[in-house]
Amino acid sequence: MSTPHRTVDVGGATPYTIHIGPGLISQGEALAAHVRGRHVLLVSDSTVAPLYAGAVREALHAARPELAIGTFILPAGEASKTLSHFGHAVDAFATLGATRDACVFALGGGVVGDLAGFAAACWMRGVDCVQLPTTLLSMVDSSVGGKTAVDIPQGKNLVGAFHPPRAVFADTDALRSLPPRELRAGLAEVIKYGAIRDPLFFQWLEAERETLLAGDASALAQAIARSCEHKAEIVERDPLERGERALLNLGHTFGHAIETEQGYGSPDNDNLNHGEAVAVGMVLAARLSAALGLADAADGARLTRLLADYGLPTAIPAGLDPAALLARMRLDKKNLAGRLRLVLWRGIGRAEVVPDVDEAAVLAVLAP
Known part of the structure; x- marks a missing residue:
C-alpha cells in the first residue's frame, strides 16, 4: 500500500507548506515552483549528496533547463556547523553570482538545514530557502520554523537568524537509507x-x-x-x-x-x-x-x-x-x-x- 502525500500549512506573516511523502525530491515542477530567479545553490553534506543531490539537480533542470545550479558540500556531522563553513557557503553564493532572487535548497539533516538557512538569511540580506530534510530529526524539527544557526565552541546555535523557508519537502523515501541510530x-x-x-x-x-x-x-x-x-x-x-x-x-x-x-x-x-x-x-x-x-x-x-x-x-x-x-x-x-x-x-x-x-x-x- 502506497503512503499518501500529506501537507501541513504554517501560517503567520510568512506562510509556507510542509509536504510529506515519498518521491518528493524528484518532483522537479513542485521544487522549481519556489525558484523566483535563475540561480540555485544546492547545499548538502558528504553523506547525503552522493545519494540524492543528483536527483535534485536533474529534477530542477528538467523543470527549468535555464537554471544555474551551484553545489556546496559540507563534511557530514555537527562539527561542520561552524562559522568557517558558513563562510565557505557564502563564497559559494559569490562564485555562483547569485542575485537577490536566488534560492537555496538545503538537502540533508539538521546541520545542513541550519547552516544553509543561515547562509540564505545573510546573502544579500536574505534570499529564498527550500528545506529538503533527509533525516527524521530534521523533518520533525529543524526544517520547520525558520530557526537557522551555526555553533561556536562556547555553545550550540549561538550565532543565527530567523529565516522561514519558502517550502519544506520531507521525502519519506530518504528515511530508508537512514542508519538505525539516526x-x-x-x-x-x-x-x-x-x-x-x-x-x-x-x-x-x-x-x-x-x-x-x-x-x-x-x-x-x-x-x-x-x-x-x-x-x-x-x-x-x-x-x-x-x-x-x-x-x-x-x-x-x-x-x-x-x-x-x-x-x-x-x-x-x-x-x-x-x-x-x-x-x-x-x-x-x-x-x-x-x-x-x-x-x-x-x-x-x-x-x-x-x-x-x-x-x-x-x-x-x-x-x-x-x-x-x-x-x-x-x-x-x-x-x-x-x-x-x-x-x-x-x-x-x-x-x-x-x-x-x-x-x-x-x-x-x-x-x-
Whole structure:
C-alpha cells in the first residue's frame, strides 16, 4: 500500500507548506515552483549528496533547463556547523553570482538545514530557502520554523537568524537509507511533542514502538505529520520564540550543554548526537520538575521508560562534570538577566517555561 502525500500549512506573516511523502525530491515542477530567479545553490553534506543531490539537480533542470545550479558540500556531522563553513557557503553564493532572487535548497539533516538557512538569511540580506530534510530529526524539527544557526565552541546555535523557508519537502523515501541510530535520534524529537502537549500522541508512540523502529513508512509519515502540526501551530503564534515556542525546547538546554561539553557528535565518534542528547535532557528536565514539586515522578519514569524502549540513552555520559554542564547552560538563549529559565513540565503533555530556576537544584540533577 502506497503512503499518501500529506501537507501541513504554517501560517503567520510568512506562510509556507510542509509536504510529506515519498518521491518528493524528484518532483522537479513542485521544487522549481519556489525558484523566483535563475540561480540555485544546492547545499548538502558528504553523506547525503552522493545519494540524492543528483536527483535534485536533474529534477530542477528538467523543470527549468535555464537554471544555474551551484553545489556546496559540507563534511557530514555537527562539527561542520561552524562559522568557517558558513563562510565557505557564502563564497559559494559569490562564485555562483547569485542575485537577490536566488534560492537555496538545503538537502540533508539538521546541520545542513541550519547552516544553509543561515547562509540564505545573510546573502544579500536574505534570499529564498527550500528545506529538503533527509533525516527524521530534521523533518520533525529543524526544517520547520525558520530557526537557522551555526555553533561556536562556547555553545550550540549561538550565532543565527530567523529565516522561514519558502517550502519544506520531507521525502519519506530518504528515511530508508537512514542508519538505525539516526532514526532513533529523530524519534526522540517525535516523543518530545507528546511530552510537551499531546498525551494521546505520547500513548500512540508507546503502542507503535515496534512499527516505528521497523521503519514502517505509513507510521513514520503519521508521526512526522503530527509532529509538524504541533510545531506549525506553535510557530504560527510565536515565530520569534518570545513565549510559547520555547516549549519546543524541552530537554534542549540540558542536551545542548552535553553536546557542547562533549565537543559535538559526528559519525566518527561515540559522543551523543542531537536527538540522543535531547533524550537525556528530557529525562533530566522531568527529574528536575519532580524535585521542584511541579510534577509526579511517575510521569518522569514513564518518559524514561519510553525513551529507553526506543533505544535512546537516558543518563548523562560518564566523565562529564556537572559544574561544567551548568556553566554551558548559563549561555542558553532562553535565560534572562543571568538567571536560568528552563522548559520543565507538570506531567506528560503539560510543559511550561519556568523562570529563575535554582542552580543548586539543577546541579543536584546533573550529579552522577
